[in-house]
Amino acid sequence: MDTRGFYDELAERYDLIYADWDASITRQGRALDTLLTAALGPGPHRVLDNACGIGTQSLGLGALGHRVTGTDLSPVSVARAAREAGRRSLTLPVAAADMRALPFADASFDAVVCADNALPHLLTAREVGEALAETRRVLRPGGLLLLSTRPYGELRRARPQSAAPHVHQGPAGRTVTFQLWHWHADGERYDLELFQLQPDGDGWTTRTSSATYWALPEEETAEYARRAGLADPLWHAPADTGFHQPVLAARRPSAS
Incomplete structure (x- = not known):
């Protein structure tokens, strides 16, 4: 995307x-x-x-x-x-x-x-x-x-694979957002996958988006x-x- x-x-x-x-x-x-x-x-x-x-x-x-x-x-x-x-x-x-x-x-x-x-x-x-x-x-x-x-500077040394989840409490319930990071071979750029889990009745709907960054x-x-x-x-x-x-x-x- x-x-x-x-x-x-x-x-x-x-x-x-x-x-x-x-x-x-x-x-x-x-x-x-x-x-x-x-x-x-x-x-x-x-x-x-x-x-x-x-x-x-x-x-x-x-x-x-x-x-x-x-x-x-x-x-x-x-x-x-x-x-x-x-x-x-x-x-x-x-x-x-x-x-x-x-x-x-x-x-x-x-x-x-x-x-x-x-x-x-x-x-x-x-x-x-x-x-x-x-x-x-x-x-x-x-x-x-x-x-x-x-x-x-710090993140390029550590190359984390994910970011901590965030929770939003709304009228319909909790939305959970978290990220997965996929580092390129150059060690400088990474693809980010953003996941949002939203309440859907007794279960969850998952939405995903992706983008690329230069660290x-x-x-x-x-x-x-x-x-x-x-x-x-x-x-x-x-x-x-x-x-x-x-x-x-x-x-x-x-x-x-």
């Missing part, structure tokens, strides 16, 4: 990955807002949530007053993000767009967020470089990139950011930010 198909198919049940999606929206929004305001001041800021999915980070940042625009490769996902914003009386313009070709003018945003392990869907150095160059282009001089991925270690991701013209890349650990993944912060130089 290609990346767009993966998220198109998953969009209507993506929230079931979380034990409490609303709590995650709030927690992630606050963590990213802390990083934004530390770097750029109190705002509100013009933020592009690049690879916004169904809106987890967009909704959290919008609720804190930032002027957020959401883009994602999946039109089904951005449509749901817009609906979720409407339910919360938030303004969230959205567009289906590839992060390698963003439909915005130069210097349109104070900050770009690319969270939840989205960049590693790009499987070659050229694609990663194109995406980060587009990020730099749409940032204003002095603007901020916040990029989160899994801690791939770029933190120092390599930072180097790609430098090559794209972003300055001072620095990783922030989850223990320091409250965000669930390491977050790379980098700036478009003020003089560019």
